[in-house]
Amino acid sequence: xxxxxxxxxxxxxxxxxxxxxxxxxxLEVAIVAGLAHRLSASPEVMRDAVAWRDGAGKELLxxxxxxxxxxxxxxxxxxxxGGDMTDEQIEEALYDVDxxxxxxxxxxxxGAVKSAARRAASIIREIPDPFASLxxxxxxxxxxxxVAENLDLYDYWLAVADAPRLAEA
Numbered sequence: 356x357x358x359x360x361x362x363x364x365x366x367x368x369x370x371x372x373x374x375x376x377x378x379x380x381x382l383e384v385a386i387v388a389g390l391a392h393r394l395s396a397s398p399e400v401m402r403d404a405v406a407w408r409d410g411a412g413k414e415l416l417x418x419x420x421x422x423x424x425x426x427x428x429x430x431x432x433x434x435x436x437g438g439d440m441t442d443e444q445i446e447e448a449l450y451d452v453d454x455x456x457x458x459x460x461x462x463x464x465x466g467a468v469k470s471a472a473r474r475a476a477s478i479i480r481e482i483p484d485p486f487a488s489l490x491x492x493x494x495x496x497x498x499x500x501x502v503a504e505n506l507d508l509y510d511y512w513l514a515v516a517d518a519p520r521l522a523e524a
Contacts (some may be wrong), residue, residue: 356394356495363391364400369402378419381412385419386454389461393501420464423487425471428452432475436482445485449475449515460505468508475511484516490519 367387375381384411388404431448434440440448452475459468479486493515496502502509514521 358394360391360394363387363394367400367404368387371407373405375412375415378415378422381415381419382423382455382458383414384412385458385462389457389459390454391459392461393457393496393499394502395499416462418454420459420462420467423455423459423467425452425455425468428455429471429478431472431477435485436478438485440485442488446489449486449489449511452511457491460501460508465505465508472508472511476514479511479514480521483514483521486515487518487522489515490517493518 367384370380370384370387373380375384384404386408388401388408391404392401422486428448428451432452435445435448452471456468456472459465493512496512497509497516502512506513
């Protein structure tokens with residue numbers, strides 16, 4: 356996970372070095388910052404992102420969360436239960452949901468994603484088989500302190516971690 360954090364920190368520096376002009380740009384910054392924060396990026400590394408979030412980006416992030424629609428992402432996750440998706444497609448669908456949830460947590464907007472997070476966990480628990488291949492990754496993520504602090508939102512990672520066992524039942 357250290358390598359992933361290094362890549363996220365580099366991406367965050369690049370994003371903050373460019374103009375952040377619209378809600379899509381703001382969401383991209385929030386996603387990368389949220390993922391880096393989840394992996395325990397140091398306060399020094401996060402300083403510029405936090406300053407942007409709490410200052411110049413505050414209004415734009417407000418617009419962003421007014422426009423975020425997780426429904427298409429949840430539909431894509433639900434489509435994974437049909438049995439005709441590759442492991443890569445399933446992973447991508449799960450990460451698309453996860454990205455927005457991590458961003459919302461970092462922005463202090465958990466209410467914007469709470470019902471979507473619950474629905475994601477429910478989708479995975481209803482038909483766990485397709486997600487079983489991601490269980491090892493989910494176990495690693497579930498051990499992160501930031502995930503433990505937000506289990507009500509990250510419960511879908513616990514569902515993925517349990518997928519092999521649930522699939523056998």
